[in-house]
Amino acid sequence: MSLFNVYPLFDITPVKAKDVYVFDDKNTQYLDLYGGHAVISIGHSHPKYVKNISEQVAKLGFYSNSIQNPLQVELANKLEEISGCKNYDLFLCNSGAEANENALKLASFHTNKKKIIAFKNSFHGRTSAAVAATDNPKIIAPLNAQQEVEFLALGDLEHLENSLAKNDICAVIIEFIQGIGGLDESTSAFYKGIETLCKKYNTCFIADEVQSGFGRTGDFFAFQKHNVQPDIISIAKGMGNGFPIGGILIHPSIKASFGLLGTTFGGNHLACAASLAVLDVIEEEKLMENSTEVSKHFFKKASEIPNLKAIKGRGLMLGLEFDFPIAEIRKNLIFNHKIFTGSAKNPNLLRILPPLTIKKEHFDTFFDALKSELS
Numbered sequence: 001m002s003l004f005n006v007y008p009l010f011d012i013t014p015v016k017a018k019d020v021y022v023f024d025d026k027n028t029q030y031l032d033l034y035g036g037h038a039v040i041s042i043g044h045s046h047p048k049y050v051k052n053i054s055e056q057v058a059k060l061g062f063y064s065n066s067i068q069n070p071l072q073v074e075l076a077n078k079l080e081e082i083s084g085c086k087n088y089d090l091f092l093c094n095s096g097a098e099a100n101e102n103a104l105k106l107a108s109f110h111t112n113k114k115k116i117i118a119f120k121n122s123f124h125g126r127t128s129a130a131v132a133a134t135d136n137p138k139i140i141a142p143l144n145a146q147q148e149v150e151f152l153a154l155g156d157l158e159h160l161e162n163s164l165a166k167n168d169i170c171a172v173i174i175e176f177i178q179g180i181g182g183l184d185e186s187t188s189a190f191y192k193g194i195e196t197l198c199k200k201y202n203t204c205f206i207a208d209e210v211q212s213g214f215g216r217t218g219d220f221f222a223f224q225k226h227n228v229q230p231d232i233i234s235i236a237k238g239m240g241n242g243f244p245i246g247g248i249l250i251h252p253s254i255k256a257s258f259g260l261l262g263t264t265f266g267g268n269h270l271a272c273a274a275s276l277a278v279l280d281v282i283e284e285e286k287l288m289e290n291s292t293e294v295s296k297h298f299f300k301k302a303s304e305i306p307n308l309k310a311i312k313g314r315g316l317m318l319g320l321e322f323d324f325p326i327a328e329i330r331k332n333l334i335f336n337h338k339i340f341t342g343s344a345k346n347p348n349l350l351r352i353l354p355p356l357t358i359k360k361e362h363f364d365t366f367f368d369a370l371k372s373e374l375s
C-alpha cells in the first residue's frame, strides 16, 4: 500500500530528538526552529514528559469518557492556574481542527444561529466548519462550502457590526496572531471592539489559540495582551508537545448538557499525562519568561539584517518578511546549515516557531547562517 500523496516532503528522516535538536537516520543534527509546526513547546524528549507518559501508559493509557478520569480534573485545574483564565470549563479533544469544530458547534448551540464570521488569511483547520472558516478555497470541498462564512478584513469593525446586526451570526472566530496566514496581528481597539459587538448581538467570540497558546507569545494566550475575555478559547499544538491533544476553554455563561459534545479519544489518560507534564515544565522552567527574553534577542539580531521588509510576531511566534520569495533560503538553511524553519501563505515570509526552551545562542547560529545565505 502506498501513502496518499498529500505532503511535499523534504528528504530527511528524523529518528530521535532532544530539546531543540532533531537527529536524522545518518545522525546529522538539525537545529529545530520550526517545532514541527509550533507543536514542540517544552523541547523534544523532555525527561519529565517522557517519565510522565511512560509511567502513565504502564498503568492505564486509555479508557472512555464514561468513567471518572481524575487526570482531566487535574489538567483543568492546572490550566486554570497557569493561564489565569478563571472559571472557564474545559472540554478535551484531539487536535486543533477538532477544537475549533467543537467551538463553532457550541457557539451555534448556544446562540441558536448558524453563520460564522472569520478573517482574511485565517486558518482554523480542516474539519467541516473549521475549514469553511479558513480563508483558502483550495482546501474547501463542495461539502464544506455549504457552511455560511463571511471573511472580513482585520480591523474592519464597521463591516463587522453591519453583519452582526443581521442577527444570524453564531460566532466570530479569530487568531489573535495569524499563523500560516503570515503573523498579522490587529490592534487592541479592534479586539475590544469584537468583544463589545459580540456581547451586543449575542454572538460567541472565539479565540483560536491553537498555535499561539501555551506560552508561545510570552503570555499564556496571545489574546491576553489585549485585555479581552473570549467566550471560547481553542487550544492544541503546544498543549501536548507532540502528543495529540486539543481542547476548548468555555466561559461559564455557556452551559453544558449531557451529550452536547463528545469524543472517544479526547482527554484520554495518556494525553492528560502528556499535557500535565507540559504545564509543569512551562511553570518550573519559566518558559513564558524565556519566550519573552529570547524574543528580544531575536528582534535585536533581526534588525541587523539588511533587505528585511518586516519582523513580525511576538514571543517565539515569529516571522521575517523579505521582498522576495524565501523558499530557496529555507531549503538552503536545511541542507547547508542544518536548521529547520517554517514557511507561510505569504511566500516572502520565513517563520520561526522553536521550542520554548530555545536560548539566545541558538538564534546567533541561525542569524549567522541566514546572513551567509543572504550574501
Ligand SMILES: Cc1ncc(COP(=O)(O)O)c(C=O)c1O
Binding pocket: 037, 095, 096, 097, 098, 100, 123, 124, 125, 126, 175, 179, 180, 208, 209, 210, 211, 212, 236, 237
Ligand atoms: C491557528 C490554527 N488553528 C487550527 C489549526 C488546526 O490544527 P490541527 O492541524 O491540529 O487540526 C492550526 C494548525 O496549523 C492552526 O495553526
